Amino acid sequence: MQLELSGAQQTIVESTRRLAATTLAPTTAARARAHEIPREVMLAIARAGLIGVNLDKKWGGAQAGVVAYAAAVRELAYADPAVAVTMAVTNMVAEVIAAFGSEEQKISYLPKLARGDFFAGAFALSEPGAGSDAASLTTRAVPDRDGFVLSGEKLWISHGDQSDVVIVWARTGGPGAKGITCFIVEKGAQGLSAGKPEEKMGIVASHTVPLSLDQVRVPKAARLGAEGDGFKLAMVALDGGRIGVAAQALGIGCRALDLAKARLQALERAGAGAGAGQAAQFALADMAVELDAAWLLVLRAAWLKERKRPFSREAAMAKVFASEAANRAVRAAIDLCGTGALVGDSEASRLLRDCRVTQIYEGTSEVQRLVIARDVLRQGVLS
Numbered sequence: 001m002q003l004e005l006s007g008a009q010q011t012i013v014e015s016t017r018r019l020a021a022t023t024l025a026p027t028t029a030a031r032a033r034a035h036e037i038p039r040e041v042m043l044a045i046a047r048a049g050l051i052g053v054n055l056d057k058k059w060g061g062a063q064a065g066v067v068a069y070a071a072a073v074r075e076l077a078y079a080d081p082a083v084a085v086t087m088a089v090t091n092m093v094a095e096v097i098a099a100f101g102s103e104e105q106k107i108s109y110l111p112k113l114a115r116g117d118f119f120a121g122a123f124a125l126s127e128p129g130a131g132s133d134a135a136s137l138t139t140r141a142v143p144d145r146d147g148f149v150l151s152g153e154k155l156w157i158s159h160g161d162q163s164d165v166v167i168v169w170a171r172t173g174g175p176g177a178k179g180i181t182c183f184i185v186e187k188g189a190q191g192l193s194a195g196k197p198e199e200k201m202g203i204v205a206s207h208t209v210p211l212s213l214d215q216v217r218v219p220k221a222a223r224l225g226a227e228g229d230g231f232k233l234a235m236v237a238l239d240g241g242r243i244g245v246a247a248q249a250l251g252i253g254c255r256a257l258d259l260a261k262a263r264l265q266a267l268e269r270a271g272a273g274a275g276a277g278q279a280a281q282f283a284l285a286d287m288a289v290e291l292d293a294a295w296l297l298v299l300r301a302a303w304l305k306e307r308k309r310p311f312s313r314e315a316a317m318a319k320v321f322a323s324e325a326a327n328r329a330v331r332a333a334i335d336l337c338g339t340g341a342l343v344g345d346s347e348a349s350r351l352l353r354d355c356r357v358t359q360i361y362e363g364t365s366e367v368q369r370l371v372i373a374r375d376v377l378r379q380g381v382l383s
């Protein structure tokens with residue numbers, strides 16, 4: 001058993017940490033104020049090999065694996081969770097195309113995503129009334145001459161207005177999971193339009209938009225995977241995506257821990273250490289234990305995925321534990337930092353707002369628990 005990162009993985013951690021500290025951290029607050037991630041930021045991320053981290057070199061990826069990917073997401077989220085989610089969703093889109101796409105689809109989209117020619121890739125599954133229960137989605141894809149016509153409404157789509165390529169799930173058959181098929185829709189397709197970005201509580205630099213598909217015509221070649229396989233494909237993608245969200249939560253939690261640590265050290269220097277005392281140290285220790293345990297869960301899920309072994313339960317465990325631990329860590333940091341942390345533009349209050357959604361997207365905590373419980377009932381706990 002090997003618990004250390006390899007030399008190559010460590011190099012990615014260090015280079016991403018440098019990039020995050022120099023290119024992201026100084027301007028995170030400005031991006032949040034502007035509710036915008038500039039094009040150059042995503043280009044810098046791509047040029048650092050962070051779009052397509054787990055993608056073959058043949059397609060322009062870094063081919064660095066899933067552990068390196070998780071570590072990179074954590075480093076980016078430590079500096080700017082909104083950028084981290086944009087990077088993570090775009091990696092997920094690239095991986096879906098790599099895993100299920102035709103040769104032509106891979107040639108058309110993967111190098112452009114990896115090089116940063118595209119701002120991002122979007123994942124359009126959720127709909128009004130079909131969030132956790134994605135199998136009930138109602139967007140329709142009707143066969144028409146040499147292609148399909150897509151009509152329906154998508155909701156909560158990360159950077160759906162800025163992405164050059166959008167993966168859209170639509171119903172080609174009857175009700176339920178088996179009637180769903182996946183399609184690639186390009187930016188500018190006639191009938192595809194994005195609504196105004198939602199006014200969210202956190203990760204505000206990342207746009208989250210409704211997408212409307214009004215008789216969007218796509219060729220047959222735009223179908224991603226086989227007809228009726230769309231739901232299966234979404235679940236495979238979300239399993240991997242959960243490793244990314246867990247790593248994102250951890251980045252936020254680790255930043256909160258460092259804020260708390262700096263505050264306690266400042267108090268100690270000011271001679272108030274004894275006052276801050278043992279209770280504060282215990283709180284800091286609990287944060288450290290939980291975040292470290294969460295990181296081990298993330299590493300295990302990533303390691304399994306990298307070896308192409310089943311990892312669905314492990315990814316759900318990593319996501320539910322990391323997102324809940326990170327939210328507890330942020331709240332504890334706010335308690336330790338005191339009233340200064342409650343000012344609207346303080347970093348601690350931004351972390352509180354940015355962290356909450358990690359318990360919601362790519363499957364809520366309840367959905368993760370359902371995934372875990374079903375698997376435990378099937379196979380027990382120990383493997």
Ligand SMILES: Cc1cc2nc3c(=O)[nH]c(=O)nc-3n(C[C@H](O)[C@H](O)[C@H](O)COP(=O)(O)OP(=O)(O)OC[C@H]3O[C@@H](n4cnc5c(N)ncnc54)[C@H](O)[C@@H]3O)c2cc1C
Nearest residue numbers: 123124125126131132156157158208360361362363364366
């Ligand atoms: C910032 C942001 C970005 C997002 N980006 C994307 C994106 O890029 N692409 C995309 O497709 N979607 C995206 N989403 C949507 C996200 O995945 C959904 O919000 C999420 O799946 C939950 O769905 P819902 O909001 O409809 O909640 P609901 O499904 O209505 O759930 C409401 C509550 O009921 C609980 N619940 C639901 N079903 C069950 C059950 N069976 N058992 C127990 N409890 C249950 C949930 O846990 C939750 O607490 C994004 C959401 C946010 C907030």
